[in-house]
Amino acid sequence: MESSKSSGRVEPFEIKDDEKDSDVDVRETSCAVWESATKKRRLLGPENPPRQTSISPPPRRNAVSQINDESLAGQNKPGNEKQEDGSTSLPTPTKSDANPQAMASPIQLSTVNGLPTASNIDTVSLHDILGDPLIKECWLFNYLFDVDFVMQQLDKDTRDLVKVKIVHGSWRSEDSNRINIEVQFSQSRSFWYKTPSDLHSSILMPPKGTHHCKMIILFRHDDLAQVNIVTGNFIVRDWSMCQAVWRSSLLPIQKVSSPQADPPAPFHIGSGPRFKQDLLAYLKFYGQRRTGSLTVELSKYDFSSIRAALIASVPGKQNLRSIDPNRETLWGWPALRHILTSIKPHAATSKPHIVMQCSSVASVGEKWMKETFMRALSASKASPPSTPKPKFSLIFPTPDEIRRSIDGYDAGGSIHMNVQKPAQAKQLEFLRPMLCHWAGDHDSLAAGAKEGESKPVRQALRRRAAPHIKTYIRFSDEQMTRIDWAVMTSANLSKQAWGEAANATGDVRICSYEIGVAVWPALWDDGGETEMVPVFGKDTPDKEDMDSDIAVVDEKGETLDDDTTDEEGGKGLRKQEPERQKVARKRVGLRMPYDLPLVSYGKDEMPWCKSLPHMEPDWMGRSWPGTGG
Numbered sequence: 284m285e286s287s288k289s290s291g292r293v294e295p296f297e298i299k300d301d302e303k304d305s306d307v308d309v310r311e312t313s314c315a316v317w318e319s320a321t322k323k324r325r326l327l328g329p330e331n332p333p334r335q336t337s338i339s340p341p342p343r344r345n346a347v348s349q350i351n352d353e354s355l356a357g358q359n360k361p362g363n364e365k366q367e368d369g370s371t372s373l374p375t376p377t378k379s380d381a382n383p384q385a386m387a388s389p390i391q392l393s394t395v396n397g398l399p400t401a402s403n404i405d406t407v408s409l410h411d412i413l414g415d416p417l418i419k420e421c422w423l424f425n426y427l428f429d430v431d432f433v434m435q436q437l438d439k440d441t442r443d444l445v446k447v448k449i450v451h452g453s454w455r456s457e458d459s460n461r462i463n464i465e466v467q468f469s470q471s472r473s474f475w476y477k478t479p480s481d482l483h484s485s486i487l488m489p490p491k492g493t494h495h496c497k498m499i500i501l502f503r504h505d506d507l508a509q510v511n512i513v514t515g516n517f518i519v520r521d522w523s524m525c526q527a528v529w530r531s532s533l534l535p536i537q538k539v540s541s542p543q544a545d546p547p548a549p550f551h552i553g554s555g556p557r558f559k560q561d562l563l564a565y566l567k568f569y570g571q572r573r574t575g576s577l578t579v580e581l582s583k584y585d586f587s588s589i590r591a592a593l594i595a596s597v598p599g600k601q602n603l604r605s606i607d608p609n610r611e612t613l614w615g616w617p618a619l620r621h622i623l624t625s626i627k628p629h630a631a632t633s634k635p636h637i638v639m640q641c642s643s644v645a646s647v648g649e650k651w652m653k654e655t656f657m658r659a660l661s662a663s664k665a666s667p668p669s670t671p672k673p674k675f676s677l678i679f680p681t682p683d684e685i686r687r688s689i690d691g692y693d694a695g696g697s698i699h700m701n702v703q704k705p706a707q708a709k710q711l712e713f714l715r716p717m718l719c720h721w722a723g724d725h726d727s728l729a730a731g732a733k734e735g736e737s738k739p740v741r742q743a744l745r746r747r748a749a750p751h752i753k754t755y756i757r758f759s760d761e762q763m764t765r766i767d768w769a770v771m772t773s774a775n776l777s778k779q780a781w782g783e784a785a786n787a788t789g790d791v792r793i794c795s796y797e798i799g800v801a802v803w804p805a806l807w808d809d810g811g812e813t814e815m816v817p818v819f820g821k822d823t824p825d826k827e828d829m830d831s832d833i834a835v836v837d838e839k840g841e842t843l844d845d846d847t848t849d850e851e852g853g854k855g856l857r858k859q860e861p862e863r864q865k866v867a868r869k870r871v872g873l874r875m876p877y878d879l880p881l882v883s884y885g886k887d888e889m890p891w892c893k894s895l896p897h898m899e900p901d902w903m904g905r906s907w908p909g910t911g912g
Contacts, residue, residue: 385824386813388874389591389802390771393515393526395748397689402744405822405874407528410436412499412511420446420502422577424798426495427451427516428464450573452494452796492598492794495780497773500577507533508584510562512798514752514773521697523689525748525876527771529591529800537585549609552625553806555586561593564612565798568597590806592622594772596780596797604789615782615793619770619801620659626803627664628767629759629814634671635767636758637661638719640678640877642751643699644890645777646706649713655784656776660755663767673757676881677714677776678750679890680721682897685749687722691901694749696910699775700890711890718890722746723882741819743875752876753799758817763879766815772799807871817879818872828870 387405394408413421416438423433428451437445453461499511510531515521550557563582566574596615606613608621628635637660647656661673680688685695701707724746753772759765774780779794786792804815816828884890896909 384869385828386807386869386871388818388822388872389529390769390800390874391528391530391822392745392752392874392876393513393522393528395523395525395689395745397523398744398748402820404820407530408436409433409513409515409517409522412501412513412528412530413437415501415503416441417503417505417507418445418501419504420448422448422450422498422500423517424450424494424496424498424500424796425517426493426497427460427518427521429518430464432519433517448577450494450569452492491779492796493779494796495773496595496796496798498798500581502580503533506536508581509533510589512771512773512800514771520690520693521751523748524694524697524751525745527752527754527876529771531586531591532588534584534586534588536583552622553590553592553801553803555589558589558591558593559584559586561595561612565593565595565597568599568796591800591802594618594622594770594774594799594801596774596782596793596795598794598796600790600792602789603785603791615780615791615797616656616659617782617785617791619781620662622801623660623662623768625664626768626805628670628757629765629804633761635673636676636761636763637673638676638678638754638756638758638881639717639776640750640755641753641775642697643775643777644677644679644714645699645775645779646701646704646710647776647778648706648710651778651784652713656781660757674761675717676719677717678719678721678877678881680750681884681888682891682899683725684720684722684746685891686897686899686901687747688749689747690749691903692897692905692907695891695893695897695907697751698749698891698893700892701894702889702892703894715884718884718888719881720884721750721877723878738880741817741875741879743877744820745876746878750876754876756873764816766804766817766873768801768803769815769873770799770801773797774799802873804869804871807869813869813871815871815873817875819875819878822872822874824870824872828872 391405391407394403394406394411413433413436418437418441421437428449430449433447434442437447449464451460451464453459453464497513497515499513501509501511503509512529513526514528515524515526550560559582563578566578566581595612595618601614601617603613603617608617612618613621637657639660657675660675679700680698682695685692685698688694702711753775755770755772757767757769759767774795774797777795780797782791782793784791802815804813807813816824818824818828893907894910897907900906
């Protein structure tokens with residue numbers, strides 16, 4: 284976990300009047316921004332009409348694509364073309380109800396510069412998020428910042444006109460992150476920044492807490508907004524590691540009279556209005572002084588196109604006995620558990636498999652892992668009593684995988700699991716049966732380490748990108764061919780991020796700011812049936828992912844089977860039996876960051892520990908002295 288040594292009371296950073304004036308007044312230049320954006324993106328040309336104002340996620344390409352004989356795995360789809368400035372255009376979605384549908388992954392992987400082009404299909408760079416010349420205001424929430432690096436991601440012709448605001452947790456004057464921000468800020472007139480102060484009234488930031496949230500909120504000159512949640516810090520090194528990105532659709536300003544206006548609470552979990560409610564509740568915890576204007580502005584937008592649930596953490600205590608989770612926002616593991624209890628798992632006969640994958644494992648102890656966190660992950664909507672309990676795995680890199688990563692040992696500075704102390708060694712023994720490799724491709728792996736060696740390896744093409752991503756995924760079956768739900772978050776495996784176990788009075792204490800999203804197949808049902816499947820090296824399922832239980836329907840919408848002839852001796856099709864009628868009509872892909880099947884640790888293998896020295900040279904010939912502690 285990226286940890287902070289800060290403690291004590293946090294005082295707000297005062298913004299000088301001259302900084303406010305130079306930062307806020309962009310009205311006089313808005314015409315120039317629009318003119319530049321129009322020229323670059325050709326939004327007003329007759330052959331390129333303006334973007335849609337409400338697009339189901341993901342917004343960067345067709346959300347639904349038809350699977351046909353001409354589809355090729357890994358091809359960039361129309362509407363996802365790179366522009367001259369390097370940004371990505373937003374397509375108009377297409378949809379057909381006649382055939383099985385393949386829907387692109389709602390969670391994407393980041394572009395990794397050290398990997399070949401073929402490994403970066405359908406990926407998203409920080410410039411793809413920030414490089415649109417229509418952006419007029421940008422709120423950046425994170426733990427670490429390189430201001431110069433962030434500024435380079437903005438459109439080169441309009442970056443000096445963008446109102447950029449940074450929210451971070453480095454409040455102490457001697458903090459190196461704060462010093463870097465101040466120095467770089469002084470050289471860029473567009474930036475002003477704030478630090479999180481008191482959460483509410485007199486409650487202080489806990490000593491072990493960190494501002495670990497990683498989020499970008501954008502406002503545009505065409506009156507659209509967008510929420511982006513990522514797993515990487517805003518520093519150069521993090522974007523040569525494997526990261527994840529969730530991007531909302533472009534959100535229009537909400538019309539009071541519109542049928543899409545927010546209905547009265549309580550909102551359905553996974554709906555846009557509930558996402559909006561939870562996001563605004565999260566932002567309010569920073570206080571009126573810091574995010575009040577953001578909360579007011581964001582409340583004006585229509586979130587109805589969003590299909591995801593927000594899972595966030597804020598420092599403080601929450602009493603589980605006094606809160607109505609259907610109307611109020613839960614935080615940390617209670618929020619995770621509440622969301623998962625609304626999701627009905629896929630009806631599978633084999634054991635489900637929950638895979639935890641993160642870049643930091645704190646000293647949490649066996650009791651908290653089993654009785655609090657793993658129990659929360661096991662929650663689901665009522666399922667048959669015969670459903671077996673899920674199997675758990677934890678993916679974490681070994682020293683060998685760090686040595687062979689793009690940045691070698693340098694990448695290991697961002698990945699944490701201590702094993703030296705007795706309590707840590709005891710925890711490792713509990714975790715060992717669950718530990719699996721990140722890459723799992725070393726020749727020296729013990730025979731039989733692979734789970735199901737006879738099965739072909741489905742490659743995610745991220746072996747050499749060290750993992751800074753954090754995901755928690757429930758696979759429906761032992762073969763890991765279906766997914767019940769997936770969580771992408773900034774939260775690592777720690778009590779600070781997810782919260783302590785509830786005490787005798789029902790209080791749950793959390794130390795850090797975190798943010799993430801949960802997605803599951805029913806969010807895309809729209810009256811039909813949907814399944815979520817893992818996809819590799821691309822975002823959209825292709826024909827190989829659309830296996831035989833996808834329905835084939837005739838022009839009347841009747842389910843057909845292609846293995847026998849019909850009553851009239853037609854083209855090998857007949858109506859299916861009633862028990863086979865209920866089949867998936869849609870497949871939502873989930874872009875996988877790791878290969879399947881998983882590869883378990885060998886008997887003597889250890890997880891990467893940056894505190895320990897590693898004298899075997901990495902691929903660049905460097906050793907690692909260890910950080911101590």
